[in-house]
Amino acid sequence: MTQTILITGTSSGYGKAAAELFLSRGWNVIATMRRPDPGLFGSASERLRVLPLDVTCEDSIASLAEAAGAVDVLVNNAGLGGVGAFEAMPMSLIRQLIETNTIGVMAMCRAFIPGMRARRSGRIVNVTSSTTLAAFPLAAAYTATKQAIEGFSGSLAHELGYFGVQVKLVEPGYAPTTRFGANAIMPVSELLPGAYADFARPILESFAMPVLTTRESDVAEAIWHAAHDDSGQLRFPAGADAVRLAQRR
Template sequence: MQTILITGCSSGYGLETARHFLSRGWNVIATMRTPRDGILPHAENLRILPLDVTDEDSIAQVIKAAGPIDVLVNNAGIGVVGAFEATPMSHIRKVFDTNTFGVMAMTQAVIPQMRERRSGVIVNVTSSVTLASMPLAAAYTASKQAIEGFTGSLAHELAHFDIRAKLVEPGYAPTTRFAQNTSVRVEDLIPDTYAGFAGPIFAGFAQPALTTRESDVAEAVWAAVGDGTGTLRFPAGADAVALARAA
């Protein structure tokens, strides 16, 4: 039985991915800032651990407690929607601390054991905004684009040790709590001068032509983990696949 460690499992993609691998008999280490009972079925092959990917001590404790890790899925992330002009730099740094530096820190922590065993997979979950930039998400897009470049470089670097690095690029999922897991309200980031521009965009969010299901992301992670080729990117969801084809 292989072991997978997934970050950001309290809801959304991470939670569904944990369920997906549990149902297929994997040992699953589901991590989240504040563990909650009842969100995952009780199972001998499941452990739920507290983890803050922005805290080096928290990362070290989880890596020590986890033991050998065959697959790391860097899914934890926070969103921000708003005009860049109105987005405080303190909040932009917060987004990068989780979405970019948190991914890098988790990856750096797990590489040594994978390198010693000469096996392992690292899956970084980014976003379809890396395929086609969207307005009112400049800071979020930048944080995810950074991980795209990071993972591409890492894939070459780690192939020497038979470690695979992959990207999963989810589209827009209305069921996720994007931009609701931060302390900054969306309405505070849309000044009156942007209202006419932002209105149609939010209307489009409310009635998207294509969307992504959480199960689409779990299946894409499953495909990425099992892929033995040089394929780097795995779009997840009908909208992400359409954007990838267009790109």
């Protein structure tokens, strides 16, 4: 029987790559994004549904859950990035990060756990970040939102495992075109007061020329492995840089 996966944040980056990978390997895919655009995935497929979703809106999540029906795997990938000095971040921005990266993930889990529990099967894959593997400067608020999901997922894995539902974490490394690029809430320049200039300069230069980076395909493959893993493994670092950080943990 063909399985169904629902992936949030599929308009670009990791989510889009994961949707394309699962489609290419025979799965039914529900790809969600704020403004649905089936054309992003090329030729139409009867195994693909593209549905609207705003993870910060309870009504949007409820509508999605009703439209989606039963899913075998839920991938919480949608997220926002934010790099800058913590003291320069407006509280409105910090709340937006938390609402999307943390509460949005929890709300999606709440919407789909009852069905998985009743069927005594299913998997939840939460996408976090390699910032949870090692301290990362200029990313305090962003890291906090991802660390919260790490702790949440570890605890959730215990309580849902009793019902045959598995919880996994995928921890992507640094990819210049994703979390800290197109998905950033505010330009880095607006979040770096003059006092931080000397401190931030070498860090931002390292962003531009990283020694190791993560490809979108790395994360898609890690999600694939997490969705099929029966070993009880919780964490799946994705990308050469994330793997190296995980080995040092």
